[in-house]
Amino acid sequence: MTTTLSSPATTKTLEISPAADSAPDSWVPVCEESRLTPGRGVAALLPDGRQVAVFRDRTGRLYAIDNRDPFTGAQVLSRGLVGSADGRPFVASPLLKQRFDLETGRCLDDDEVAVAVYPVRSK
Amino acid sequence: MSADMTAHTPTIVLVGHGMVGQRFLESLADRGVTERARIVVLCEEPRPAYDRVQLTSYFSGRTPDDLSMVEAGFMEKHGIELYVGDPAESVDREARTVTARSGQVFSYDSLVLATGSYPFVPPVPGKDARGCFVYRTIEDLLAIEEYAKTATTGAVVGGGLLGLEAAGALKGLGLDTHVVEFAPRLMPVQVDEGGGAALLRTIERMGLTVHTGTGTQEVVTADGAVTGMKLSDGSEVATDMVVFSAGVRPRDQLARDCGLTVGERGGIAVDELCRTSDPAVFAIGECALASDGRVYGLVAPGYEMAQTAAATIADATEETGETGETVKGFTGADMSTKLKLLGVDVASFGDAHGTAEGCLDVVYSDSRSGVYKKLVISGEGVLLGGVLVGDAEQYGLLRPLTGTVPPVSPEQLVLPAGAGAPVALGPSALPDDAVICSCHNVTKHAIGQCESLAEVKKCTKAGTGCGSCVKVIEKLLPAPKDKGLCGCFSYTRSELYEIARTLRITSFAALLDSHGRDGAKGGEGCEVCKPTVGSILASLNNGYILDGEQASLQDTNDHFLANMQRNGSYSVVPRIPGGEITPDKLIVIGEVARDFGLYTKITGGQRIDLFGARVDQLPAIWTRLVDAGFESGHAYGKSLRTVKSCVGQTWCRYGVQDSVKMAIQLELRYRGLRAPHKLKSAVSGCARECAEAQSKDFGIIATANGWNLYVGGNGGATPRHADLLAQDLSDAELVRLIDRFLMFYIRTADRLERTSTWLERLEGGLDHLKDVVVHDSLGLCGELEALMAAHVDDYQDEWAQTLDDPERLRRFVSFVNAPDAPDPSVRFVPERDQIKPDLTILTLGRTNSTLEGASR
Ligand code: SRM
Ligand SMILES: Cc1cc2nc3c(=O)[nH]c(=O)nc-3n(C[C@H](O)[C@H](O)[C@H](O)COP(=O)(O)OP(=O)(O)OC[C@H]3O[C@@H](n4cnc5c(N)ncnc54)[C@H](O)[C@@H]3O)c2cc1C
Ligand code: SF4
Ligand code: FES
Numbered sequence: 001m002t003t004t005l006s007s008p009a010t011t012k013t014l015e016i017s018p019a020a021d022s023a024p025d026s027w028v029p030v031c032e033e034s035r036l037t038p039g040r041g042v043a044a045l046l047p048d049g050r051q052v053a054v055f056r057d058r059t060g061r062l063y064a065i066d067n068r069d070p071f072t073g074a075q076v077l078s079r080g081l082v083g084s085a086d087g088r089p090f091v092a093s094p095l096l097k098q099r100f101d102l103e104t105g106r107c108l109d110d111d112e113v114a115v116a117v118y119p120v121r122s123k
Numbered sequence: 124m125s126a127d128m129t130a131h132t133p134t135i136v137l138v139g140h141g142m143v144g145q146r147f148l149e150s151l152a153d154r155g156v157t158e159r160a161r162i163v164v165l166c167e168e169p170r171p172a173y174d175r176v177q178l179t180s181y182f183s184g185r186t187p188d189d190l191s192m193v194e195a196g197f198m199e200k201h202g203i204e205l206y207v208g209d210p211a212e213s214v215d216r217e218a219r220t221v222t223a224r225s226g227q228v229f230s231y232d233s234l235v236l237a238t239g240s241y242p243f244v245p246p247v248p249g250k251d252a253r254g255c256f257v258y259r260t261i262e263d264l265l266a267i268e269e270y271a272k273t274a275t276t277g278a279v280v281g282g283g284l285l286g287l288e289a290a291g292a293l294k295g296l297g298l299d300t301h302v303v304e305f306a307p308r309l310m311p312v313q314v315d316e317g318g319g320a321a322l323l324r325t326i327e328r329m330g331l332t333v334h335t336g337t338g339t340q341e342v343v344t345a346d347g348a349v350t351g352m353k354l355s356d357g358s359e360v361a362t363d364m365v366v367f368s369a370g371v372r373p374r375d376q377l378a379r380d381c382g383l384t385v386g387e388r389g390g391i392a393v394d395e396l397c398r399t400s401d402p403a404v405f406a407i408g409e410c411a412l413a414s415d416g417r418v419y420g421l422v423a424p425g426y427e428m429a430q431t432a433a434a435t436i437a438d439a440t441e442e443t444g445e446t447g448e449t450v451k452g453f454t455g456a457d458m459s460t461k462l463k464l465l466g467v468d469v470a471s472f473g474d475a476h477g478t479a480e481g482c483l484d485v486v487y488s489d490s491r492s493g494v495y496k497k498l499v500i501s502g503e504g505v506l507l508g509g510v511l512v513g514d515a516e517q518y519g520l521l522r523p524l525t526g527t528v529p530p531v532s533p534e535q536l537v538l539p540a541g542a543g544a545p546v547a548l549g550p551s552a553l554p555d556d557a558v559i560c561s562c563h564n565v566t567k568h569a570i571g572q573c574e575s576l577a578e579v580k581k582c583t584k585a586g587t588g589c590g591s592c593v594k595v596i597e598k599l600l601p602a603p604k605d606k607g608l609c610g611c612f613s614y615t616r617s618e619l620y621e622i623a624r625t626l627r628i629t630s631f632a633a634l635l636d637s638h639g640r641d642g643a644k645g646g647e648g649c650e651v652c653k654p655t656v657g658s659i660l661a662s663l664n665n666g667y668i669l670d671g672e673q674a675s676l677q678d679t680n681d682h683f684l685a686n687m688q689r690n691g692s693y694s695v696v697p698r699i700p701g702g703e704i705t706p707d708k709l710i711v712i713g714e715v716a717r718d719f720g721l722y723t724k725i726t727g728g729q730r731i732d733l734f735g736a737r738v739d740q741l742p743a744i745w746t747r748l749v750d751a752g753f754e755s756g757h758a759y760g761k762s763l764r765t766v767k768s769c770v771g772q773t774w775c776r777y778g779v780q781d782s783v784k785m786a787i788q789l790e791l792r793y794r795g796l797r798a799p800h801k802l803k804s805a806v807s808g809c810a811r812e813c814a815e816a817q818s819k820d821f822g823i824i825a826t827a828n829g830w831n832l833y834v835g836g837n838g839g840a841t842p843r844h845a846d847l848l849a850q851d852l853s854d855a856e857l858v859r860l861i862d863r864f865l866m867f868y869i870r871t872a873d874r875l876e877r878t879s880t881w882l883e884r885l886e887g888g889l890d891h892l893k894d895v896v897v898h899d900s901l902g903l904c905g906e907l908e909a910l911m912a913a914h915v916d917d918y919q920d921e922w923a924q925t926l927d928d929p930e931r932l933r934r935f936v937s938f939v940n941a942p943d944a945p946d947p948s949v950r951f952v953p954e955r956d957q958i959k960p961d962l963t964i965l966t967l968g969r970t971n972s973t974l975e976g977a978s979r
Contacts, residue, residue, distance in 0.1 A: 021195075031939040039647060039675030040682070042939035043946075051938070051948070057647055058632065068948075073184030073962065074691035075948040079679045079738075083649035085610055087642070092650035094679035094687055099650070109577070110587070114195065 012122045014054065016064050018046050020116035021105075030054060033122045036062075041091065043067050043078035052118050053078030055102060057089055063102035064120035069093045070113050077115070133160045133440050136221050136231040138211040138377065140166035142175055143408030143425035144237035145192045148203060150433030157201035160440050163229050164203060165221070167210035168260060171198075176422055176588070178264065182292050184962055187261050214381040216401055233403055233436050236378060236391060237429075240371035240409040240420065245280070249342030254349030254364040258289040259371075267366065271296040274363035278302070278352055280339050281368035282309040289366045290331060300331045301360050303352070305369075307336045313471040317488055318512040321495035325467050325513060328493075334360070373410045373418050386412040395452030397432040405432045415455035423562050423588075424456035467493070468515035473508025473525040474499050482507055487537040496537040504528045519595035520550060523557030523567070550598045559595055562588025570599050608874060609651035611635060611643035616799060617871045620659050624870075629664060630672050631656045654678045655874045658761055661797035662869050663910075666917070667924050668797070669931065680759035683935070684921055685741055688734060690960035692949050693741060695721070695733040696758035697748050698794060701768040701786035701806075702729030711751040719744055722957045728765040728803070730756060735958055737949050739942075742935050745922045754920035757795060761875075763802045766790035767815065771808030771825070778808035780825030785854070786814075789823075792858065793865065795918050799872040799881075802865070803838075817845045820878040821861055826850070830857045834864055834892070837879035846882070846889045849897060859908065863896040866907035 012033040017024030030044045036056040044052045051067035055078075067075045072095045080091040082102070089102040099108040100115055107113035135151070137144055148164070151157050166172075173190040181190065198205050209223045214234065221229050242257035244250050254274075256267050271277065277293035279286050282304025293300045302309070308319025309326070323333055334354060342365055343351040351361045373390040384392045384400040390412030397405045408425035412418050419425065434450040477484055477499040487496045494513035498521070501507055506529050511518055517536060529536060530552045553559075555568040565585035573579045579596055580586050586593045607613035612635075614622065619634065628634045634656055636644050648656075657676030661668050668677060669684075680686050685693035697712065712731055716723045719740055721733040736744055757763060768786030772778030786806040793802065805814035806823040815838075816822025822833040828851040836845030849860055872881040885891060894900040896907075925931045937946035950961035 029940070035933070035939055037674050039653075039672075042934075043937060044940045045938040045944060049947070051946075054939070070185070070189045072689060073186070074689065075946060076679075076687065076691045079682065079687070081650040081653055081678065082647055082675070083611075083653065084643075084647035085649060087646070089647060095689065097650065111581070112192070112194070112587075113189065 014062065014120065014122050016044060016046070016052055016054065017119040018048070018050070020066070020118050024119040024121075027121070027123075033062075039082045041078040041080065041082065043075065051075045051078075053080075053091070054120060055082055055089075055091060057082060057084075057102075061089070062120045062122060063089065064118040065091070065100060065102060065105050066115040066118075068115065069095055069098075070107075070115060071096050071098055133232040134230055135160050135162050135233045135235065135436060136229050137162070137164045137235045137237060138221065139237035139239055139374075139408075139410070140164050140168070140172045140205065140207075141237060141239045141408065142172060142192060142422050143239070143429050144235075145172035146426045147235060147237060147407060147429040147433055148197075148201075150430050151437070152197075152201045154433060154437040156433070156437050156440055157203065160232075162201070162203045163231075164205045165209055165211045165223050165229075166205060166207045168262070169208050170261070171205060171207060173261065175259075178258075178261070179288050179292055181261065181264050182268070182295050190261070211377060214377060214404075216381050216383075216404070219403065231403070233405065233439065235432055235436075236399075236404065236406040236410055237408045238374040238377065238410045240373050242367060243370045243372045244367045245339065245369055247339055247341055249344050249349070250367070252342055252344040252349050253347050255342060256364065256366045258285060258292075258366055258368050264292075267292070267364075268296065270364055271298060274298055276301070276362045277364045277366065278360055278362040279366045279368055280352075281370065282306070282333065282335065283312060283368065283370065284310060285371075286368035287326070289368045293364075293366065294329070294331060298364075301334065301362060302326075302331060303334045303337060303339055303354060303360075305336070305338045309333065309335065310469065313475065314469065314510045314512060315476055315497060317486060317497060318469075318471075318495045318510040321488065321490065321493050321512040322467060322469060324490060325493040332360075334358075371409065371420055373412070375410055378404075378406065378410075386416075386418070390418040393428075395431075395454055396435045396450060397428050397453060398435070405436070407432050413453060413455060417455065419456060421456075423564070424453070427456060427564070428453050467513060468511065468518075470511040470515040470518040471509070472518065472522045473506070475508045475510050477507070479507055485533040485537055487534075498533050498537055500533055504533075506533070516594075519559070519592050520553070522561065523553050523559060527554065550595050559599070560585035560588070560592040562592075567599060570596055573600065575600060607640070608655060609649055611639050611646065611648050611652045613640050614638065616655055616659070616874045619656065620662075620870055623656075623659050624663055629660060631660070631676055632672060648676075651874070654681075654761075655799075657681075658797045658799065662914075667919070667921065669921075669925070674934075678759075683738055683741065684755060684759060684925065685736070686759045688960065690949055690962055691946070692734070692960065693736045693738060694758070695736055695741070695744055695748075696726070696730060696756035697753035698756040698790070699730040699765075700790040700794075701766055701783050703768070703783055703787060708751060708753070711747070711753075715744055715747050718747075720951075720958060722959065729767045730765060732758070735951055735960070737937060737945055738935055739937050739945060742926060742932050746926055749920070749923050749926060755795075755922045757921075760795075760797065761800050762795060762797050763790070763793040763804070765803060766793075767803075767805035767819075769807050769813035771806075775808055777811060778825070779827050780808055780830065782806040782808035782814065782823075782825055785823065785825075785830070785857075789858070789861070792915055793861075795921070796865065796869075796914055798865070798869050800875050800877045802878070818842065819845060821845075821864060823857065829853050832857060832860055832864075835879045835882035835889075837877055839877075841879070843879040843883075845879075848889070848893065860896060862911040863904050863907045864892075866910050867892075867896055867903070870907075 014030045014033045015027040016030055017027055019025045038056050038058050041053045041055040052064050053067040055063045067077050069076050076094050080094045082091050090099040092099045105115040105117040172192045174192050209225045211221050212224050213222045219231050242259050257263055277298040278301040279290045280303050282302045290300050290302045309322050338355040340355050341353040349365055351359055353359050375385045375391045378391040379385055386392055391399055391406035391410055392412045393399055393406050395414045397407050399406050407428035431453045481502050483500050485498045496511050498509040499507040506524050553567050557567045559567050563584040565583045569583050570579055586596055606615055635648055653676040716733050722735050724732050726732045766786040766789045768783045771782030772780055802820045804821045805816040805819045807814040807816045808825050816824050817833050818836045818838045822836055822845050824831045830852045831850050832848045833845035834848045837843040868878055936942040938944055951958035952961045
C-alpha cells in the first residue's frame with residue numbers, strides 16, 4: 001500500500017499569456033489547476049474574445065493552443081482527446097479527428113495547417 | 124567560396140506571389156539559391172500567396188489564413204524580401220530594373236514573371252454595374268459574400284469548371300442561381316456531349332437553372348445596379364448579381380510593355396527552360412505560353428514550370444558555373460482533372476474528346492442516376508483518354524493506364540460495379556512508372572517506397588492536393604503487418620479485453636504501462652486506444668464512465684453525453700424504448716425544444732432528436748427531461764441505440780406476438796451496454812417485417828411459436844442481411860441467447876467493428892457462432908450470461924447520475940473562466956420555421972476528408 005501526498009494544500013492558478021506564438025508579455029488567470037483532468041482540456045475566453053484550449057497531460061505538463069479547429073471553423077479543440085505520438089503530445093479534433101501538436105500547434109496530418117500556441121503557466 | 128562570388132550577389136526578382144510564384148520560391152530554397160542570392164518578391168494582392176484552388180472552401184468556413192500557402196517564418200528563414208500590396212509597374216530590360224508602384228526600383232540578374240491570369244469579362248453593356256463580379260481572389264469572394272446578403276437571385280456567366288464552382292458558391296449563399304453557357308453543354312472543355320447532358324440533369328435536379336447554347340447580350344441595370352440579364356436567344360433573366368466566369372486570359376501586359384514576345388492569343392512565350400525572348404527573364408504559371416504552344420490554366424503544370432525555372436536559375440548562380448543537375452525542361456503537361464462540382468464527380472483525362480485519328484469509343488450511360496462514362500480507345504486497343512460524370516471512382520486507375528493497353532476489356536472498365544462480370548483490375552495492374560498523383564507528379568514506384576498514407580503524404584506530397592488519388596494510394600500500400608490496435612499497443616482489441624478481464628486491470632494508465640509498446644509506456648496513449656480501452660473498461664466494470672481517469676478516455680460525445688454537431692453545438696436524444704411514447708411525454712419534449720429553441724427532428728431510429736444545444740445548456744435541458752421520466756438515449760455512445768418495433772399483435776391484424784412489449788423489454792435490458800461499436804435491434808410482429816429486423820445487429824421476428832433471432836445485420840454504407848441464429852424461441856430463451864451473443868461479440872470484436880463485419884471475419888462463421896452461443900462448445904456461456912447479468916443489475920442512467928453531482932456538472936461550461944458566458948461562435952439562422960447552424964455550407968469543393976475513426 002502506498003500513500004500519495006499529492007493533494008495540494010494550496011491550489012495553484014493556471015495563467016495564459018495572450019501573446020500567441022511569442023514570448024509572454026502579460027498573464028491572464030484562467031482557473032484553478034485542479035479544474036483540468038489530466039488528458040483532457042478546457043476552453044478559456046481571452047478579454048479580446050479569442051478562445052484558448054488549455055490541456056494538462058498525465059505528467060502535469062500544461063499546454064495552450066487556439067480553440068478553433070481550422071478544418072471546420074468550430075471552436076472545439078478543447079474538447080478533443082489528448083494523446084502522444086513519437087513522444088509528441090497532441091490533441092485530436094473532436095470533429096474530423098485531425099491531430100495538432102500541443103507544443104508547436106502544427107497539424108500532424110496536414111503540413112500546411114497550424115494553430116496558434118499560447119504561453120501557459122501555473123502559479 | 125570563390126573570390127568573385129563575394130564581389131557580386133546575384134538578385135532574383137519575382138513578380139507575382141501566387142501559387143506558382145510561391146512554389147518557385149520553395150524550389151529556390153530547396154536548391155540553396157536563397158543562401159547565395161538576394162530575392163525580391165513583388166506581390167500585388169494584399170496578402171502573400173494562398174491556395175486559389177481551394178478558394179471556394181472559404182465559403183465552407185476556411186479563413187484566408189487557413190488558405191495561406193506560406194509556412195510561418197518561411198520568408199524570414201530564407202531572407203526573402205516580400206513586398207505585399209506593391210505590384211510591378213514597369214520593366215527596363217536594358218538597365219535590368221523593375222519599378223514597383225511604390226516607386227522602389229530593383230535591379231535584377233534574373234527576373235521571373237508569375238503574374239497568373241485575369242478573368243475575362245465579355246464586353247457587354249452594363250458589365251461594370253454594381254452587382255457584377257469576377258471569381259478569382261479572396262477579395263472577390265469577400266465582395267460577393269457581402270453583396271449576396273441583400274440579393275435573392277444570382278447568375279453566373281460561363282458554365283465551365285470555374286463557372287460551376289462559382290454557381291455552387293452562390294447556391295450555398297442561398298441565392299436562386301442561374302448558369303448561362305454559350306456552348307451547347309456544360310464544361311465544354313472537359314466533357315463531351317453525353318457527359319454534359321448527364322451533368323446538366325444532375326445540376327438541374329439540385330435546383331439550379333441552366334441556360335446552354337446562349338450568350339449574354341447585356342446586363343440590365345437600374346440606378347447603376349444589376350437587375351437582370353438579356354440573353355442572345357431573346358430571353359431575359361431577372362437577377363440581383365452577376366458573376367463573370369467566362370474564362371481567363373494570361374496577364375502579359377508587363378511583358379508586352381517591355382517588348383517581350385507574346386503569343387497571338389496572349390501568354391508570354393517561353394522555351395522549354397521557361398526563358399522568355401530575353402534569357403534573363405523567365406515566365407511561369409498561367410501567364411506563360413509554354414513551348415508546346417499552350418497556356419495552362421491548372422496549377423500542376425505551373426508547379427512543373429516553377430521547378431524548371433528554379434533549376435535553371437540555380438545552375439546559373441552556381442559559383443562553379445557547372446551544372447549541378449540536368450534541368451528537365453517543361454514540354455507540356457497532362458490536362459486531366461477530377462473535381463467534385465456541386466457534389467457531382469466529374470473527371471476527364473487524356474484525349475477526352477477523341478480527337479486522335481481512327482479512335483473508337485466505349486460509352487456507358489445511365490440517365491436515371493446521372494452516370495456517364497466514355498473511354499477513348501485507339502484501333503490497337505490503347506486507352507487514349509476518357510470522360511466520367513456522376514461516378515469517377517475509376518479515375519485514379521484509368522488515368523495512369525492512359526497510353527497503355529489495359530489488362531481487361533474496356534467495357535469492363537466502364538460498367539458499374541455489380542453489373543456483368545466483376546472487374547479484376549486493381550492498382551496492382553499499373554506499371555511502376557504510372558503517375559498516381561497528378562497534382563504532385565508522384566509515381567506508383569515512389570508510393571511503393573512508403574509504408575503508410577501519412578508517410579506518403581509527408582515524403583512525396585501525393586494526396587495533399589485535390590485528394591482524388593488517395594483511394595488508389597491506399598490500395599497500393601502494404602496491408603499493415605502489425606495487427607496491433609495502434610501505435611501504443613501491439614495487441615488487438617479482443618486481446619486487450621482478455622488482458623483487462625483476466626488481470627483485473629481497471630485503469631488505462633495501468634494497462635498502457637504494463638502492456639503498451641516500449642516507446643508508449645508512460646505516455647499519453649492516443650485517440651485510438653483511449654476510447655477503445657475506455658469502452659472495454661466500461662463493458663467490464665459497468666460504472667459511471669466519466670469519473671476519474673475514465674473521463675479522459677472518452678470521445679467528446681461520451682464526455683459530454685451528447686453528440687457534437689458541425690458548429691460545436693450538441694444534439695440531445697432521449698431514450699424512447701421501442702418507439703412507444705405517451706402524449707404527455709411527447710408534450711414535454713415539445714416544450715423543452717420550444718423553450719431552448721432547439722431544432723427538432725424525428726430520427727430514423729424511431730425517436731426524437733433535438734439539435735443546437737450549447738454545452739452549457741445541456742444540464743438544464745436534461746434536468747427537464749429527467750424530471751419527466753426520460754433517460755439518456757446513448758445516441759453518443761458505442762452502445763445500444765434503439766430497439767425499433769412495429770405495432771405488432773396488439774393492433775395489427777397480422778401480428779402473432781407482442782412486438783412492442785418485447786422491443787421495450789430488450790431496449791431496457793441492454794441500454795447503456797458499451798460495445799466495440801454501436802448496437803441496433805428491432806422486433807417485428809410477423810414475417811411481414813415492418814420493423815426491418817433483418818438489417819439489425821440483432822433482430823427478432825415473431826412466429827406463431829415464439830421468436831426467430833437474426834444476427835449480424837447492418838444498414839449503413841455496407842448493408843448486410845442478418846443470419847438466422849435460432850428459431851421459435853420462448854421469451855426467456857430469446858433473452859438468454861441474445862445475452863450470450865452480445866457478450867461474445869463484445870469480447871472478441873475489433874474496435875469499430877459492427878456485428879456484421881465481425882461475423883464475416885469470425886473463423887468458422889455462423890456455424891462457429893452457433894456452436895459457441897447455442898451449443899456452448901467452449902463452455903463460455905455461463906460466464907457470458909453472468910457478465911450480462913452484472914450489466915443489467917448495475918445499469919444507471921448517466922444523465923441522472925450526472926445531474927445529481929455538482930462536481931460532474933462542472934464540466935458543462937463553454938469557458939472555464941467565464942462559466943456563465945455562452946460561446947458566441949455557436950450561432951444559428953432560421954430555416955423552415957426552425958433553426959440551423961450559421962455556417963455557409965457548400966456541397967461542392969473537394970470533399971472535406973474525414974480521418975479514419977471519425978465516425979461515430
Ligand atoms: C439522427 C439519425 C438520423 C436521423 O435524423 O434520422 C442519425 C444520425 C447520425 N448517424 Fe446514423 N442516424 C440515425 C439512424 C441511422 C440508421 C437507421 C436506423 O438505425 O434504423 C442507420 C442504418 C442502420 C445501421 O446502423 O445499420 C444509420 C447508420 C449510420 C452509420 C453507418 C453504420 C454502418 O455500420 O455502416 C453511421 C456511421 C458510423 O456509425 O460509423 C452513422 C452515424 C451517425 C451520426 C452519429 C454521425 C456522427 O458521427 O455525428 C449521426 C449523429 C446524430 C446526432 O448527432 O444526434 N449512422 N443511422 C438517426 C438516429 C437514430 C436514433 O434515434 O438513434
Ligand atoms: C476558383 C478557382 C478554382 C480553381 N480550381 C482549380 C483546380 O481545381 N485545379 C487546378 O489545377 N487549378 C485550379 N484553378 C486554377 C489555379 O488556381 C491556377 O492555375 C493557379 O493559381 C495559377 O498560379 P499562378 O501563380 O500562375 O497565378 P495566380 O495564382 O493567379 O498568381 C498570380 C499573382 O500575381 C499577381 N500579379 C499579377 N500581376 C502582377 C504585378 N504586375 N506585380 C505583382 N503581382 C502581380 C496577381 O495578383 C496574383 O496574386 C482554380 C482557380 C480558381 C480561381
Ligand atoms: S410486421 Fe407484421 S405485425 Fe408488425 S406491423 Fe407489420 S404486418 Fe403488422
Ligand atoms: S492527384 Fe490531386 S492530390 Fe493526388
